Amino acid sequence: MAVPMAHQPKPTLSIGKRFTDNGLLGVLAILIIGLLGYFLVPNNLALLTQIVAIALLVLSIDLVTGYCGVATLGHAALFGAGAYAAGIAAAHFGVTEPLTMTLIGLVGGALAGLVSGLVILRAHGLAQLVLSIAVIHLFHEAANKASGWTGGSDGLSAIMPDPIFGMFEFDLWGRTAYVYALLLLAVVFVALRLLVRSPFGMLARGVREDPIRIAAMGASAHSVVLRMYVISGAVAGIGGALSAISTQVVGLDSLSFTLSAEALVMLVLGGVGSLYGALIGTVVFMLFEDTLSAANPFHWLTIVGALLIAVVLFAPKGLYGTGLAVAGRLKRRPS
DSSP, X not given: OOOOGGGSOOOOOOHHHHHHHTTHHHHHHHHHHHHHHHHHOGGGXXXXXXXXXXXXXXXXXXXXXXXXXXXXXXXXXXXXXXXXXXXXXXXXXXXXXXXXXXXXHHHHHHHHHHHHHHHHTXXXXXXXXXXXXXXXXXXXXXXXXXXXXXXXGGOBOOOOOOOBTTTBOOOTTOHHHHHHHHHHHHHHHHHHHHHHTSHXXXXXXXXXXXXXXXXXXXXXXXXXXXXXXXXXHHHHHHHHHHHHHHHSOBOGGGGOHHHHHHHHHHHHHHOTTOHHHHHHHHHHHHHHHHHHHHHOTTTHHHHHHHHHHHHHHHOTTHHHHHHHHHHHHHHHSOO
């Protein structure tokens, strides 16, 4: 006899499945690996903190490039906007509470994302890429000219963040800054994981695959990408604020074209369209760069270039995507 509809059990996700879908497994991995770094290289926590800050920038690029299909080489403008917003608030207005500085960086990055998006999304393809380059040069020049606020080519200093919650001071070894960076990354990662798996995230992927069909369904592809650009700017702004808090100085290099290009390379290295790939690409590239530049300061760029060529030719899905593909083939192989 058939079971009445009212008494049929509702399908539920297992605890492990929900744990994975919400990105909590990824957060646990981030925290474990981060704590290992804390204890294994206690004298190089400044580098690890900077890796986290750049990882937030790479994650923000992945939102618009990997999930929306927008090519950009100007995303460091959003990172730098967040860094300068937090730095100016501290140096000129006395706002030195770290959480408040982070929120100010978030707002600064989001506003820069809105402005950049309104300009860049006016074009498509190659013209879009050229506009993104023009945007970052304009941001860089504006920061250089407004030296009274930004410090110009000398950089903005006198950024002295208060202890977090009045208890945890930012020491010379960078321990507090690193722990704060890890917690920020964990919170942002969970939020982005929920975002990309939400209906809005699915809509963004639809815009990347077939914007005409999305328009036929009644949705505005331009509105979707612009909103994602603002969210991306907020994430990059958090990274910029973290950089300003941890280094206590903001320079024009945070608005450089080089930073944008390197961040895009990190994303391609790890895997476009994957939050895990963005993190893996950032960690591998920056640790590789730091190790090689110290071992061979004259020829390390040659080795980095060879690595990138090898990844593009033999692992076009990036390190994370290729790793998943290999693991899938091994799992399907009969014993």
